[in-house]
Amino acid sequence: MDRKKQIEICKSCKNKKFSLQQGIICSLTDAVPEFEESCPEYQEDIIVKEVKEEKPKKQLGTQEQNGKRKITTLFVILLLLSIPTLILSFNNFRLIGTYLIGLILQLLLFQVVLLGKNWAKIIMTILLVFGFSFSLSSMAQIHSSEELIFLIPMAIYSYGICLFSVDKDCIKFFNFFKEKQEQIGEHEQKGERKLVNLFLFLIAFEIFLSWLLEIHIKPINQSIIVKLMRILILLFVFYYVMQGKKWAKIITTILFIAGSIFMIIFFIKDTGYFLTILKMGMFNMQIILSIALIFFIPIVFYSYGIYLLNADKNCIKYFKQKNK
Numbered sequence: 521m522d523r524k525k526q527i528e529i530c531k532s533c534k535n536k537k538f539s540l541q542q543g544i545i546c547s548l549t550d551a552v553p554e555f556e557e558s559c560p561e562y563q564e565d566i567i568v569k570e571v572k573e574e575k576p577k578k579q580l581g582t583q584e585q586n587g588k589r590k591i592t593t594l595f596v597i598l599l600l601l602s603i604p605t606l607i608l609s610f611n612n613f614r615l616i617g618t619y620l621i622g623l624i625l626q627l628l629l630f631q632v633v634l635l636g637k638n639w640a641k642i643i644m645t646i647l648l649v650f651g652f653s654f655s656l657s658s659m660a661q662i663h664s665s666e667e668l669i670f671l672i673p674m675a676i677y678s679y680g681i682c683l684f685s686v687d688k689d690c691i692k693f694f695n696f697f698k699e700k701q702e703q704i705g706e707h708e709q710k711g712e713r714k715l716v717n718l719f720l721f722l723i724a725f726e727i728f729l730s731w732l733l734e735i736h737i738k739p740i741n742q743s744i745i746v747k748l749m750r751i752l753i754l755l756f757v758f759y760y761v762m763q764g765k766k767w768a769k770i771i772t773t774i775l776f777i778a779g780s781i782f783m784i785i786f787f788i789k790d791t792g793y794f795l796t797i798l799k800m801g802m803f804n805m806q807i808i809l810s811i812a813l814i815f816f817i818p819i820v821f822y823s824y825g826i827y828l829l830n831a832d833k834n835c836i837k838y839f840k841q842k843n844k
Contacts, residue, residue: 526553534563587693588634594680595630601673602626624751628723631759636697645684652677711838712762718825719758725817726751761829764842773829776822783819 530536530544530553537547545552548561602623629647632640652674659670683690757775760768828835 523552526555529553529559529562532565533559534565535561536565581692581696583689583692584696587687587689587691590683590687590690591633591693594676594683595633597676598626598680599623601676624723624755627752627755628758631755634759635762636694636700638694638698641684641694645681648677648680648684652681705837705841707834708838708841711832711834711836714828714832714835715761715838718821718828719754719761722821722825723751723754723758725821726754764839766839766843769829769839773826776825776829780819780822780826783822 527544530546535547537545537550539545539550542552546561553559629640629644633644655670655674655677659674753775757768757772761772
């Protein structure tokens with residue numbers, strides 16, 4: 521065996537030693553390696569092996585960054601396009617709640633697309649095709665100069681369809697995340713799935729409660745606005761938690777702790793009311809379900825979220841992988 525191959529083996533051995541005159545030598549013999557096939561004193565250095573085998577963290581290249589910028593620009597334009605509809609709905613309480621929930625779902629989809637999820641890209645493309653078809657159909661039914669206004673959304677939807685289907689930069693952007701996903705281990709993938717499921721449930725639950733408030737409370741009051749703000753905060757931290765940002769993880773943990781404490785205080789405060797209902801014999805299944813929806817389900821999932829972010833092994837490995 522030549523000197524070069526011997527040195528490569530010695531580099532990953534615990535018994536290696538460095539000499540200014542001879543380079544890498546054996547610490548047991550203080551001599552250069554002389555073995556032919558294998559060294560009887562070889563002991564693998566696990567730390568050196570892990571560093572050697574560790575794959576460098578992939579970074580977004582110029583094309584991928586261009587793709588991300590194009591997608592972000594499209595999303596900003598789509599959000600601006602939805603503002604006039606939202607403003608017009610302010611006179612109708614039920615409509616504004618529906619449009620705000622739709623806007624939140626739109627923001628959630630945008631965030632998942634920017635995380636490079638292929639299924640989100642497919643859903644977004646389908647929605648853009650549907651939007652283009654609807655605008656074309658509306659334009660065909662209006663026989664006046666007003667039909668020209670539909671050319672603006674049609675152009676935007678067409679641009680979005682082209683971005684997700686044939687634009688090279690955007691294809692590179694999604695391929696980048698696909699390759700990155702393939703490098704993630706099984707534990708990290710489980711951690712990612714757990715976090716996504718947690719946030720999706722919490723957002724869906726908040727939307728459901730907002731919908732209930734919209735049906736039962738008239739006119740519009742602070743409680744719905746507060747809930748919608750909570751959903752927007754959840755969307756914001758969700759994006760950065762999935763990016764592995766430590767500050768987002770800390771803020772989310774604080775929000776979950778605060779939410780749990782608030783629900784417990786709120787329940788204790790209303791204990792007298794529930795006892796009164798119980799004494800009156802009105803404690804039926806509907807009231808039990810209401811208490812579970814308003815108090816206990818959020819507490820359970822806030823507690824589960826705190827556990828996931830700080831103690832779950834899969835999620836901890838996911839954060840470590842993101843911060844390499």
